[in-house]
Amino acid sequence: MGINDFLKSTFSHFGRSARKKEVISRILKSPIQNNDDVVNLHRYDPTNIGDYYCGVHHYFDNxxxxYLDIFDYKREDQEVRDNWFEKITQNSLIIGGGGLLNREGFDLQMKLFEQLGEKGKKTVLWGLGHNAKSPSTYGKITKxxxxxxKFGLVGVRDYGMKEEWVPCxxxxxxxxxxxxxxxxEIGIIFHKKTLGNEKVQKQFEAFPSTANNAVFEDVVRFIGQTDTIMTDSYHAxxxxxxLGKxxxxxxxxxxxxDFKYQPxxxxFDNWQADIKKVQAYSGVLDDCRQTNLTFAQKAFDYLNV
Structure with a gap:
């Protein structure tokens, strides 16, 4: 990285940090914390179909x-940040889904929502879960x-935690x-970041594949047409x-x-030996749907929507 790129990156980082702190401070200092309606916060990213379709707002008419993109509090556009402030101070919050917990990029927002719950804001955690990057945490998250x-109603996608289980x-x-x-027989669904890994792409070039930045309907059809899926995408x-794969x-x-039905x-180095161990589960779709519909009734009663 050249000196100009370094300086540009540094100034950009400090600018984002200042914007985040300003918006959060403004929300916490606001005398207005209403529950007029409801807004669903998640990572609203159409280039990542898991992040996009995990939003609860897609599935209920009310x-x-x-919805709000959970990242909008750091945008350069002042109007976007002001809208984030306005929507959060005026409405009850549904937070989720997605990997919003135990992840640095969402830490400030989640701590903000925790504090707002103590201030009388109605808050619902719905279908979100932990998302720690360090391999030392894999299979070891306990809190x-x-x-x-501090939240009004809690449903997390992590089956091994003490909180109520509510999948995406x-x-x-x-x-x-x-x-x-x-x-x-075998198909691969890459996380979009893995598309840039030339070694992995070369290793699996003979297999049919897609990625989590493709069209949602095409990815689901790909899953339906494949017996065994190998993936580094949570939602894949x-x-x-x-779908019983x-x-x-x-x-x-x-x-x-921490999913209820473990894959x-x-x-990428040991897949050939491990793929012989895979199994399919039955009843997963019905279980996930019924759990969400049951939780939805509780959430909507609590939120009065």
């Missing part, structure tokens, strides 16, 4: 159009980076009711298990270790 008792709401998408004919794992996971975060964990 939440349609009521979250926020006090979940994307299970409610009607596309999972479709049926496909299996055409591929989740959707594959719901055998799944081999290459973990890049703690999030893969086989492997690596």
């Amino acid at each position: 939440l349609k159009g009521k 979250y980076n926020v006090d979940t008792s 709401a994307s299970c409610l998408h009607p596309i999972f009711d479709k049926q496909w004919t299996v055409e591929n 794992m989740y959707w594959s298990l719901m 055998k799944v081999l996971v290459i973990p890049n975060s703690s999030k893969f270790y 086989v964990i492997s690596s």
Whole structure:
């Protein structure tokens, strides 16, 4: 990195940091903390179909159009930041889904929502989970980076935690009711970041593949047409298990270790030996849907929506 790029990156970092702190401070100091309506916060990113479709607002008529990108508090556009402030101070909050816990990039926002719960803000955690990057944490997460008792209602996608289990709401998408004919024995769904790994791409070039930045409907169809899925995408794992597929996971975060129906964990180096261990589960889709619908009734009663 040249000196100009370094300086540009440094100034950009400090600018984002200042914007984040200013918005959070303004929210916490605001005398207005209403529960007029509800807004759903998650990572609203159309280039990552897992992040995009994990938003609860996609699946319930009373939440349609009521969403915020959890990253909007750091945007350069003042109007975007002001909208974030306005929506949060005026409304009850549904936070999730996605890997928003135990992750540095979401720490400030989650701590903010925790504090707002203490100030009378109605808050619901729905289908989110831990997402620690360090391999030393894999399979070892026992607590979250926020006090979940400070939130009004809690449902997390991590089955091994003490909180109520509520998997990602994307299970409610009607596309999972479709049926496909299996055409591929093994298929790979890459996380979009892995597309830049030339070694991995070369290693698996002979296999049919897609990625989590592709069109959602195409990815789900790919899963439906494949017997065994290998992936380093959480939602590709989740959707594959719901469709009764055998799944081999290459973990890049703690999030893969705590789903109710466990896939086989492997690596890009050892996949050939481990893929012989994979198994399919039945009833996953129905379980996930019913759990979400039951939780939705509790959430909407609590939020009065």
